[in-house]
Amino acid sequence: MAKKDTSDFREHLANVDRKGKRVWLYPKILIGKFYKWRTWISRVLLLLLMLGPWIHFQGQPIFLFNVLERKFILFSIPFWPQDLYLLALGMLTLVVFIIAFTAIFGRVFCGWACPQTIFMEMVFRRIEVWIEGSPSQQKKLDEQPWNAEKIRKKTLKHTLFWIISFIISNTFLAYIIGSDALKSIATDPVGKHVSGLIALIIFTTVFYLVFAKLRELVCIMICPYGRLQGVLMDKQSVVVAYDFNRGEPRGKIQKSETTDVKLGDCVDCGLCIDVCPTGIDIRNGTQLECIHCTACIDACDSVMQKIHRPEGLIRYASETEFSTGKKFKITSRIVAYAALWAILFSVFVTTVAMRHDxxxxxxxxxxxxxxxxxxxxxxxxxxxxxxxxxxxxxxxxxxxxxxxxxxxxxxxxxxxxxxxxxxxxxxxxxxxxxxxxxxxxxxxxxxxxxxxxxxxxxxxxxxxxx
Ligand code: SF4
Ligand code: SF4
Missing domain, CATH: 2.60.40.10 (Immunoglobulins)
Incomplete structure (x- = not known):
């Protein structure tokens, strides 16, 4: 694929052209050290997520988020409508934890643990590659006129996408109404659970659209957490970043042999852009679209290995580390967040523990x-x-x-x-x-x-x- 020009990154999003039209992304999958780690973590998290509603303790699910009846169960502890203040306190504790975590590690949750990223990158993207081939083959298939091959591949892909979306929506519904109620929907006559079936169809359609069509738009435009990054992070936050001191001035290796310019380690191959699921060029600095998936780290490390230079041109680091050479240090902001979180967490745990049956x-x-x-x-x-x-x-x-x-x-x-x-x-x-x-x-x-x-x-x- 031709190397993308990202020099006008301030003018428009990477997945939108100058006329405001969506540019469909075809990110490469490159299996490196981080990708392998993410694969294993994704497997564990997917297993926990899918099994969660089916695990019962003393006859009750260990997790339930029944917003309709205002009944919630967290780690087998029931919360009734009268306990909504406790849930609000728990939510506040979680929000402060996320703020503190983001201030230190940036958007690491998005890349490693967010269900959207895990399903998109580890399930749907892999199915797409399995059926339609490499990114360039996918692009070619999309551009070619409809023929038997295209109909066969697209039908198979979208049918599988729909089936997986249906499985996800069942799990989602099981977290809301409980696995027993879900089983009743599946086994009772259709007429007894019309609203449940409608909910399943709506959830399935939403998940299908998210993974088949919206994709990176969820992370860039819809997710409120993503949009908060600008205020949550500072120069000390450890993020996926390009070491501009080491990489610049960038240029092809051959060039350095023919000119007097001493080039940096970036050979301007564009592989870090090709693998990015949001289509950005991390060399332009930390951007709101970066979900910290680490794909660009793996990509750049593979290039560095080939040209026998040290890995880590793109790595987890803070802006302060690049500009001053100083490693991560705990700031007063982080201490304040951590102290606030510790207080809230203690109050929450004590209040739950002291609650009478x-x-x-x-x-x-x-x-x-x-x-x-x-x-x-x-x-x-x-x-x-x-x-x-x-x-x-x-x-x-x-x-x-x-x-x-x-x-x-x-x-x-x-x-x-x-x-x-x-x-x-x-x-x-x-x-x-x-x-x-x-x-x-x-x-x-x-x-x-x-x-x-x-x-x-x-x-x-x-x-x-x-
Ligand atoms: S810039 Fe790197 S870490 Fe960020 S989304 Fe793109 S590939 Fe992932
Ligand atoms: S993968 Fe590494 S060497 Fe290639 S363009 Fe990106 S930063 Fe430069």
């Missing part, structure tokens, strides 16, 4: 104070709101800690389903002789299935007789 809050009966009974006892009416935070139905019991007090539950049904919130009405009895103040604090134990799961404090109101 049976959440209980006690309120005085609306508009009530106290009632004096004929037998000398005083009663207060209370409402207790309980929330079952487990996966099992619970039979609730409420008992006073002080045996001189009595509780009479007025509500009939004390069974609380998983995630359910229930209000239990009760009368609390206290003997007149035990009332020394207008407000007497008291404690009550809340049992779930016979086990004390929470203790709540109440304020008993009563008359004081000297």
């Amino acid at each position: 049976l959440q209980a809050s006690l309120f005085r009966g609306k508009g009530s104070s106290y009632t004096q009974q004929a037998n000398g006892e005083v009663t207060n009416i209370f409402e207790m709101r309980v929330v079952n935070k487990t996966f099992h139905e619970m039979k609730v019991e409420i008992l006073p800690e002080d045996k001189t007090q009595r509780i009479k539950v007025l509500s009939d049904d004390l069974s609380v389903k998983p995630g359910e919130q229930k209000t239990i009405l009760m009368l609390v009895f206290m003997s007149q002789k035990d009332i020394k103040r207008n407000i007497t604090p008291f404690m009550m134990n809340v049992k779930g299935n016979g086990e004390v799961l929470n203790t709540v404090k109440g304020k008993f109101m009563g008359p004081v007789f000297e």
Whole structure:
């Protein structure tokens, strides 16, 4: 393929021409050290991603993101609608982690762990190469008129793309509704799950379009994380970068033998551009389109090996390293991010750990104070709101800690389903002789299935007789 001219990189995106028309990219696959590492990491991540919804612990999936019913499970810990503040805190902790991570390592997540990159580069791109051949053969096929070969290859490729998109959409749906519900969609009569089937078709179409058509546009234009790079990174961030001190002035090897100009190590072969899935020239500096896939490192290393020069002309390095020669150092910005993240993470973990399986809050009966009974006892009416935070139905019991007090539950049904919130009405009895103040604090134990799961404090109101 002819070498791409990227000198006007500030004028337009690499995959858009001067008239604003999309330029279809045909990146080469070059198997180098980083590509092999990425292949293995991708295999592990793909396996975890695809198996995730099918792994159950104590009858429940270990991950569930049921936004429809506002039920979430993370590492087997359930989060119900009442826990949304915890999820928000967890999300905030994750965002700060990503910010800190990006400030240090740039967009490394995109190249190594993002499902979009993994599916695109390790699954769909490989199928494309397997069916249509090398990038130049793909280009030739696209440009040639429709004939039997083109119809056969394109049909096979797009059918496989559609099947894989369907598998991905099933996995995606399983994370939302759970694998059991997904199995029901697959096995029950079609009429019982029309909405589920429509969701599957929509997800499949979206994934197919993402991997067959949109491709690098997702990383360059759609993904908000990609667009944030400019504010998240600084000169200290370690990114995939071209060592301009070593590479420039660039030029073909032959040239250096015929001129007095002392050329750098870059032989201007363009291989780093040919392998780039977003079509950029990393020699123009760090760019928003770079997803840190490391393909250009492998490409340039292979060239350096051939011309017997040291590898690493393109490598992981910071701008400061290139301009001053100083290696990566931890800046006050990184320390601040790390400290903030550590605080948020500690608060999140502590809050989750201290959460009761049976959440209980006690309120005085609306508009009530106290009632004096004929037998000398005083009663207060209370409402207790309980929330079952487990996966099992619970039979609730409420008992006073002080045996001189009595509780009479007025509500009939004390069974609380998983995630359910229930209000239990009760009368609390206290003997007149035990009332020394207008407000007497008291404690009550809340049992779930016979086990004390929470203790709540109440304020008993009563008359004081000297
Ligand atoms: S510049 Fe290099 S690391 Fe960045 S996207 Fe292109 S090939 Fe990947
Ligand atoms: S692959 Fe290396 S030598 Fe070839 S153009 Fe890119 S930076 Fe220069």
